[in-house]
Amino acid sequence: MKIVEARVIVTCPGRNLVTLKIVTDEGIYGIGDATLNGRELAVVAYLEEHVLPALIGRDAHRIEDIWQYLYRGAYWRRGPVTMTAIAAVDVALWDIKAKAANMPLYQLLGGKSRERVMVYGHATGKDIEGCLDEVARHVELGYKAVRVQCGVPGIATTYGVAKRSGERYEPADSDLPAEHVWDTAKYLNYVPKLFAAVRERFGDDLHILHDVHHRLTPIEAGRLGKAVEPYNLFWLEDCTPAENQQSFRLIRQHTTTPLAVGEVFNSIHDCRELIQEQLIDYIRTTLVHAGGITHVRRIADFAALFQVRTGFHGATDLSPVCMGAALHFDTWVPNFGIQEHMPHEARIDEVFPHAYRFEDGHFTPGETPGHGVDIDEDLARQYPYKRASLPVNRLEDGTLWHW
Numbered sequence: 001m002k003i004v005e006a007r008v009i010v011t012c013p014g015r016n017l018v019t020l021k022i023v024t025d026e027g028i029y030g031i032g033d034a035t036l037n038g039r040e041l042a043v044v045a046y047l048e049e050h051v052l053p054a055l056i057g058r059d060a061h062r063i064e065d066i067w068q069y070l071y072r073g074a075y076w077r078r079g080p081v082t083m084t085a086i087a088a089v090d091v092a093l094w095d096i097k098a099k100a101a102n103m104p105l106y107q108l109l110g111g112k113s114r115e116r117v118m119v120y121g122h123a124t125g126k127d128i129e130g131c132l133d134e135v136a137r138h139v140e141l142g143y144k145a146v147r148v149q150c151g152v153p154g155i156a157t158t159y160g161v162a163k164r165s166g167e168r169y170e171p172a173d174s175d176l177p178a179e180h181v182w183d184t185a186k187y188l189n190y191v192p193k194l195f196a197a198v199r200e201r202f203g204d205d206l207h208i209l210h211d212v213h214h215r216l217t218p219i220e221a222g223r224l225g226k227a228v229e230p231y232n233l234f235w236l237e238d239c240t241p242a243e244n245q246q247s248f249r250l251i252r253q254h255t256t257t258p259l260a261v262g263e264v265f266n267s268i269h270d271c272r273e274l275i276q277e278q279l280i281d282y283i284r285t286t287l288v289h290a291g292g293i294t295h296v297r298r299i300a301d302f303a304a305l306f307q308v309r310t311g312f313h314g315a316t317d318l319s320p321v322c323m324g325a326a327l328h329f330d331t332w333v334p335n336f337g338i339q340e341h342m343p344h345e346a347r348i349d350e351v352f353p354h355a356y357r358f359e360d361g362h363f364t365p366g367e368t369p370g371h372g373v374d375i376d377e378d379l380a381r382q383y384p385y386k387r388a389s390l391p392v393n394r395l396e397d398g399t400l401w402h403w
């Protein structure tokens with residue numbers, strides 16, 4: 001089955017999303033998500049100039065060989081742009097293979113390990129009260145697990161908190177990066193009260209998650225982990241930047257709060273020590289930023305040896321194509337933990353018709369052959385690309401900080 005065409009579709013139905021479509025001589029096509037938030041056109045150029053011309057004429061069934069060709073062959077290994085481009089090709093080829101086999105993708109991976117996939121939703125509020133109302137709304141919708149984020153008194157804007165209640169936050173919300181101001185002391189004094197309030201109102205059964213978004217030092221992360229132990233968090237996410245994997249040793253020495261890391265990783269080498277030394281509990285790689293199914297499967301299998309489970313990234317800046325592929329992966333992967341879910345707005349769901357369904361706090365990927373997500377190209381064309389940037393973070397004295 002030869003690849004006869006490969007093209008990139010950029011659309012902005014509320015936010016920028018990049019899709020790769022690979023077409024074969026048998027008429028079967030597959031799609032992959034190539035969206036790298038805030039750096040979208042870098043991946044488009046990488047694909048169009050360096051990858052797609054080399055795919056034409058290749059056998060679409062040779063997924064592994066094509067992966068190695070793009071990874072080893074490039075000489076310049078790893079990095080988010082390269083690994084997102086490789087992932088887009090990989091996911092599109094798995095989609096093709098599963099369609100050719102007339103099977104939903106999870107069957108090709110090894111079949112179902114579970115009946116349904118637990119997801120966590122996002123509750124955010126300007127303050128603790130506002131956040132509790134949003135948690136209540138999620139509980140009513142059926143969510144069994146909720147990520148809770150709230151604004152902090154004295155800090156004007158906090159990333160990950162929606163501007164108005166009931167809305168989602170948008171990671172890339174301005175043409176050029178917005179500047180936020182951060183104060184660790186205020187955050188550390190306030191945020192444990194949020195979890196105390198959630199437990200008091202919703203009891204012990206609800207799974208509570210929290211994302212620190214890399215803003216603490218390792219010892220501060222240890223302090224936070226210890227302070228929130230009474231509230232039994234499902235996980236504390238990205239409590240410090242993870243380039244220095246060893247730094248998590250320090251955090252581990254201070255707390256039993258489970259730790260999750262990995263949405264900015266793009267290779268198994270980014271998390272090798274974290275996993276091997278059992279410094280984390282959940283690996284959060286993004287399926288479409290870490291080389292696609294072919295590579296993320298290696299990460300998950302490696303993690304299983306050390307009882308580290310998956311908890312994949314699923315923010316709205318990843319398209320429904322990523323969500324669909326991730327849900328098939330989650331249905332198969334033996335060491336599944338949880339899947340992030342931020343609902344896309346209606347326009348995005350219209351551009352990307354999909355088979356996955358939400359019910360009672362869980363998703364099922366559907367039984368459509370392939371990953372079950374398609375793109376309406378005519379509709380996609382109606383929404384041209386619009387530059388959008390992620391914010392930056394500064395301390396009150398102006399020092400540029402992690403965000």
Ligand SMILES: O=C(O)[C@@H](O)[C@@H](O)[C@H](O)[C@H](O)CO
Nearest residue numbers: 037171211213263314315317
């Ligand atoms: O856990 C998450 O979903 C967040 O950290 C994301 O909002 C992340 O910041 C964005 O996906 C970045 O593009």
Ligand SMILES: [Mg+2]
Nearest residue numbers: 211237238263
């Ligand atoms: Mg995160």
